Every structure is written in C-alpha cells, then in structure tokens.
Amino acid sequence: MSKATPLVWMMAGGTGGHIMPGLAVADWLRARVADRPGAVVVGHGAALPVEGRTLTLAPGAGRRVQAEGAVLRVPGPAGQAGVRAQGWLKALARERLAAAADRHAAALGRPYARITLRDTRSRWGSCSDRGALSFSWRLVMAPPEVLDYVAAHEVAHLAEMNHSAAFWAVVRRLYGPHEAERRWLHEEGPALHRYRFGAH
Numbered sequence: 001m002s003k004a005t006p007l008v009w010m011m012a013g014g015t016g017g018h019i020m021p022g023l024a025v026a027d028w029l030r031a032r033v034a035d036r037p038g039a040v041v042v043g044h045g046a047a048l049p050v051e052g053r054t055l056t057l058a059p060g061a062g063r064r065v066q067a068e069g070a071v072l073r074v075p076g077p078a079g080q081a082g083v084r085a086q087g088w089l090k091a092l093a094r095e096r097l098a099a100a101a102d103r104h105a106a107a108l109g110r111p112y113a114r115i116t117l118r119d120t121r122s123r124w125g126s127c128s129d130r131g132a133l134s135f136s137w138r139l140v141m142a143p144p145e146v147l148d149y150v151a152a153h154e155v156a157h158l159a160e161m162n163h164s165a166a167f168w169a170v171v172r173r174l175y176g177p178h179e180a181e182r183r184w185l186h187e188e189g190p191a192l193h194r195y196r197f198g199a200h
Contacts, residue, residue: 040195042082048072048195050089051096052143057081079198086197093117093140093147100151101133104174110158121193124185125150127157138192142184149181 040046046057050067059081060066060073065088067073072088074081098115105112113131125135133154139147152175160167171178 038191038194042085042195042197044074044078044081046082048085049141049192050092051140051147057085082196082198089140090117090137093135093137096140096144096147097135097151100148101155104152104155105158107174108155108159108170110155112155112158124189125154127154127161129161131158138195141192141195142189146181146184146189149175149178150185152178 040048042048042057044057044059047054048057049055050072053070055067055070055072057072057074059078060075062075065072065074065084072085074084074088076084094115094117097117101112101115111131112127112133114133116132116134117137118134119138120136123136124139125133127133135150135154139150153171156167156170156174159170
C-alpha cells in the first residue's frame with residue numbers, strides 16, 4: 001500500500017473496527033449508496049431527469065454525448081456511461097446557470113465575481129460576501145424554472161446578504177412569484193441525489 005494512501009478507521013457491526021485504505025473506503029461507500037432503496041445507478045437504459053423531462057441513456061456513436069428527443073446518446077464503453085453523462089450534465093448546468101445569473105445580475109445592476117459548481121446536499125446555491133456564486137450542478141436535472149429561481153435567489157444576495165423582507169423583495173423583483181419553485185425544491189429536490197454516476 002502506498003504511503004500516500006489515507007487510512008480510515010471503519011466500524012464493523014458495532015463490535016469493533018478495522019483499518020481500510022481510503023480508496024477502498026470510497027469504493028465501499030459508493031457500493032452502499034448504490035444498494036440503498038431508491039438509488040439509481042446511471043448507465044445505459046437508466047431514466048434520467050434533465051431540465052424537467054426524462055431522458056433514457058442509450059449507446060451513441062461518435063465522441064459527443066447528445067440528447068435526441070427522449071434519448072441521451074452516450075458514446076464509449078458502457079461502464080463509463082454514467083461518468084460521461086455526469087460530465088455532460090455539469091457542462092449543461094454551467095451553461096444554464098451562467099446565463100440565468102448573467103440575466104439576473106444585469107437586472108439587479110450588480111456583477112458577480114464567478115460561478116462554481118458543486119455537488120452538495122446541504123444547499124442548492126450560495127453567495128459569498130465577495131460576490132462568488134456557487135450552485136449544485138444537479139439543478140440542471142430540475143425543471144428550468146426551478147434552476148432560474150435558485151439563480152435569482154443567489155444573485156439577490158449580491159444586494160442583500162440575509163433573508164430579510166428586503167431580500168425577498170429583491171427575489172420577487174428579479175424572478176416574480178416563487179412559492180411553487182421553493183415547494184418543488186423542498187418536496188422533489190432530495191430525489192435528485194438518488195442518481196449515482198460512478199467513479200469520479
């Protein structure tokens with residue numbers, strides 16, 4: 001085992017534990033997540049939500065992942081289909097979120113510093129006090145209006161770094177009524193984390 005490989009103490013059945021290499025732990029955790037009820041391992045034949053509609057992954061020709069009607073064509077080895085689909089989703093998320101953030105920032109009259117994509121469960125987006133926006137790339141799996149609302153929400157923090165009445169007034173000015181989008185995130189958003197795309 002390489003000296004650079006991290007070691008993690010894993011508890012086994014509540015009676016003790018054993019040491020596993022960090023990479024082995026990652027594989028073990030990935031397998032446990034994939035085994036959870038409701039988890040969807042993304043590969044050929046899987047149904048994947050994209051911008052509020054369902055696309056079925058299928059083998060593709062050429063080098064680029066492409067959406068064709070209700071099918072997402074993913075070229076390359078079948079074992080890499082999930083990873084390639086994830087890369088395509090991240091690129092699409094960056095495109096959509098940048099466009100939405102640009103539009104809302106222009107309406108607000110305040111520029112943002114940069115956009116970062118993450119895969120966090122605790123929040124869909126954030127805005128730092130330096131104007132850096134961060135979003136979950138999984139927003140691109142939600143209906144477009146939900147992604148647009150989250151972009152407006154975070155851009156509004158460029159003016160109001162709080163959740164005061166003044167902040168919500170800015171959100172409403174940028175986006176309009178947003179109760180349905182907030183409700184969708186609360187009720188349906190957690191399901192977007194069921195989709196597992198394989199090794200990173």
